[in-house]
Amino acid sequence: MPTTLTIADVERIAALAQLDLTDEEKRLFTRQLADVLAYAEQVQAIDTSGVPATAHVNSAQRTEREDVPRPCLSVEDVLANAPDAAADAGFFRVPRVIGG
Amino acid sequence: MNVLDATAQSIRDDIVAGRLSAADVCRAALDRISSVNASLNAFNLVDAERALGHAQDIDRRRAAGETLGPLAGVPVALKDNLDVRGMPTTASSKILEHFVPPYDATVVRRLEGAGAIIVGKTNCDEFAMGSSTENSAFGPVRNPWALDRIPGGSSGGSAAAVAARCVPLALGSDTGGSIRQPASCCGVVGLKPSYGRVSRYGLLAFASSLDQIGPFARSVADAALVLSALAGADPCDATTANEPVPDFSAALTGSVKDLRIGVPRAFVTDGVDDQVRRAFDEALDTLRGSGATLVDIALPHAKYAVPVYYLVCTAEASSNLARYDGVKYGYRSGKGKDSLKEMYSRTRDEGYGPEVKRRIMLGTYVLSAGYYDAFYLKALQVRTLLRRDYDQAFERVDVVAIPTSPTPPFRLGEKTDDPLQMYLADVFTVSANLAGLPGISVPCGFSSEGLPIGLQFMGRMFDEATLLRVADAYERVTEWHTRAPVI
Numbered sequence: 001m002p003t004t005l006t007i008a009d010v011e012r013i014a015a016l017a018q019l020d021l022t023d024e025e026k027r028l029f030t031r032q033l034a035d036v037l038a039y040a041e042q043v044q045a046i047d048t049s050g051v052p053a054t055a056h057v058n059s060a061q062r063t064e065r066e067d068v069p070r071p072c073l074s075v076e077d078v079l080a081n082a083p084d085a086a087a088d089a090g091f092f093r094v095p096r097v098i099g100g
Numbered sequence: 101m102n103v104l105d106a107t108a109q110s111i112r113d114d115i116v117a118g119r120l121s122a123a124d125v126c127r128a129a130l131d132r133i134s135s136v137n138a139s140l141n142a143f144n145l146v147d148a149e150r151a152l153g154h155a156q157d158i159d160r161r162r163a164a165g166e167t168l169g170p171l172a173g174v175p176v177a178l179k180d181n182l183d184v185r186g187m188p189t190t191a192s193s194k195i196l197e198h199f200v201p202p203y204d205a206t207v208v209r210r211l212e213g214a215g216a217i218i219v220g221k222t223n224c225d226e227f228a229m230g231s232s233t234e235n236s237a238f239g240p241v242r243n244p245w246a247l248d249r250i251p252g253g254s255s256g257g258s259a260a261a262v263a264a265r266c267v268p269l270a271l272g273s274d275t276g277g278s279i280r281q282p283a284s285c286c287g288v289v290g291l292k293p294s295y296g297r298v299s300r301y302g303l304l305a306f307a308s309s310l311d312q313i314g315p316f317a318r319s320v321a322d323a324a325l326v327l328s329a330l331a332g333a334d335p336c337d338a339t340t341a342n343e344p345v346p347d348f349s350a351a352l353t354g355s356v357k358d359l360r361i362g363v364p365r366a367f368v369t370d371g372v373d374d375q376v377r378r379a380f381d382e383a384l385d386t387l388r389g390s391g392a393t394l395v396d397i398a399l400p401h402a403k404y405a406v407p408v409y410y411l412v413c414t415a416e417a418s419s420n421l422a423r424y425d426g427v428k429y430g431y432r433s434g435k436g437k438d439s440l441k442e443m444y445s446r447t448r449d450e451g452y453g454p455e456v457k458r459r460i461m462l463g464t465y466v467l468s469a470g471y472y473d474a475f476y477l478k479a480l481q482v483r484t485l486l487r488r489d490y491d492q493a494f495e496r497v498d499v500v501a502i503p504t505s506p507t508p509p510f511r512l513g514e515k516t517d518d519p520l521q522m523y524l525a526d527v528f529t530v531s532a533n534l535a536g537l538p539g540i541s542v543p544c545g546f547s548s549e550g551l552p553i554g555l556q557f558m559g560r561m562f563d564e565a566t567l568l569r570v571a572d573a574y575e576r577v578t579e580w581h582t583r584a585p586v587i
Contacts, residue, residue: 010461017418017464018425019457020445028454029461035520036462040407043478046485053480054487056309056339057536057561058296063338077202081429092427097440 005034103128104265105584108174108322111268112215115158115173122162122173126155126217129175133219133266136587140242140264142257144180144190146220151175154217171329172215177261177270180221181228182313183302184208187218191304192236193226195424195451197431205302206334207271207313214329219267222257226453227421228273228306230254231281231525234516235455242512243285244585245551249509252282255316259286262316264587269326270316275307276409277504277529279314280541284504284554287543287583289571290316291323294562295536296341298327299334307416308339310409310533318581320542320572324348327564343562351565352572357391359570361557362497364399371524373507379545379553380503383574387501390577392570397493397500401486402531408486409530410523411466411479417456418463424451458519487535494560499570502528504541504554528556538564540571543580552580 010030014021021029079085084093103111103125114120130148137143158173178184181191183201190196204212212218225235233241233256241256243249244264251260255272259282262270272279274292283290291314298313305311315326331345363384368377388394426432426447433450436442452460466475493500506527515522532539537558544555555574559567575581 009465013461013464013468014445016468017460018422018441018444018448019452019460020442020449021457022449025449025454025457029458032458032519033462033465036410036523037465037475039520040411040475040479043404043407043411043482044474046401046404046478046482048478048481048485051481051484053477054483054534055480057487058339058341061296061341065335073202078428080202081199083426083430083432094427095437095440095443 005030005037102265104132104268106268107319108171108268108317109325111174112170112172116162116168118162122155122158122217123152125173126151126175126219129219129267136264136266139247139587140244140260141239142222142241142260142264142266143177144192144221144223144238144257145188147187151217151219154212158215158217169213169215170325171211174216174269175219175267176211176216177219177222177258177267178208179224179255179258179270179272181224181273181304182207182271184218187221189221189304191227192224192238193452193456194237195431196429199429203302206299206336207330208302210330216269222255222261222270224257225254226456227304228254228275228278229417229455229459231277231522232515233257234512235453237453240512243509244587245287246549248511249551250285250512252285252505252509254278256282258316259283259288259290262286262288262318263585265584268318269322271313272316273303273311273313274533275310275413276533277526279316280504280529280539280554280556281526283316283541285509285552287552287580287585288316288318289320289323289540289542289581290314291327291540292532292538293327293331293564294538296339297343297538297562297564298330299337299340301334301336305420307413308420309416310413312533320568320575321349321352323540324352324568341562346565348565348568351569353569354573354576355391356387356570356573359499359566360393360395360497361387361570362395362397362493362500364397364402364500364502367399367402368503371506371527372503375547376503376505376507376553380555383544383555384501386577387574390573395497397497399489399493401482401489404482405486405531405534406523406527408479408482409526409534410462411475412483412534414459414463415467415476416463418460418467421456421460424448455519483534486531490535490537498566500558502556502558504528504556508547508549508551508553532558536561538567540567542571542575544578545580
């Protein structure tokens, strides 16, 4: 699968990634991402039939614990870093979600 | 001798014995930072008041006859992607503007529990993405050995701070070489522990199947001391391993006589600088002279490690960095006031620098419909083949020796326009992360221009003891680690 990348591809990916790229960034990334993907394509020539995927090297370890409540951050601490907090109500405030 | 030339071990011993006060050591470190940071740009933040307060507390506790910890009074710098309650964390990114963490990283608790004094936060590539520390929103760090050269990355500030004698110890994070490669570039020791050895709670996540925290030091013995303080399971990080933690300092016997060192000669070929190759060959001769047995090994999939790494780490990064959206913390764009979606995408475009955006884009691409199997899944399968190469090699050898970086530190700006060339600088370091293995870089020479060259050892998973033993034995019969840059 030879990798060719168009500005439209970059725009589609940017939308998925929630990035509002400038036109200059779109042009730059189209070229640079195509370079990196063309280089990365060499992995596709390797025979991996029957080879399991390694997503994580310690996956055999069991890390379950009892589901018991533990202390956690206070609402005040959590909201202290928010760019826009409704501190009295204990909420993060965001722009309009529906119809915006 | 200046106190800041001393090892952490001797500073701690002098403080415990009353020959030095922790407050004086702390002041010396703060003074040194003030005098060199304008040249190096190694620190994003110095908290002198907090550091002096903690140092005075160590002195009070000594006066009261209390038992002091193994790092009592030793100044330490932290890479600015590690959280300290009440001290800003930036990850050298604009998107974390004004973020003040409400909790301590586990490594911070353990360091301070051992008596260490945190002096500040070091500059790094934005979100630890880079090999030169040029991707910082606060400007590049400069190499103390030559100010026109990169200090390596992404933990370049931590490496430069230790090399320039600001602090005897620093912590960094290593996702694809970000401790070992800057250690090599700055002529200091850098250790990446096994995956799962040290808790990442309080480390800003970049690629969660690869990230690991570890120390910079000017001796292997100091690195062992820090690892003993940091290592061990943590209920706050489910990926930490329930492995016993040995006394790593006790493992440093000075002998390599019964050890077999694997050398992947076929892999150390193309693109390796002649001076790096020469220093590497001389280091192997030194190890042979100390009684180690050198064994040729094959790592047939190692040449695919860089593409596999950049497919895996970008995929994980695109997911991890979705959390920075202008809602819970950090920067929010002034645009998009009427639409949540527009606020997200404006905030992220304005808040992230170019390399972070590039990696989010690449990771989103390789995870997207139609490309997942061909790129991401394929990379995970080749990752398995790479792990098998190492499993087979470690049936025959105790550690693997390889250069840390294919070249001495390059010039600032030399590779910034060509991301692929920058990625190739990681050729010898990414394998350890993909396979979960511990790795260490120690100084092994200097180029004709006086630039440091590093030697890397990789060990079996959770066998840092043997890894440190070999690195320490090499250090004992060489003097490269004793040289200091003039700055």
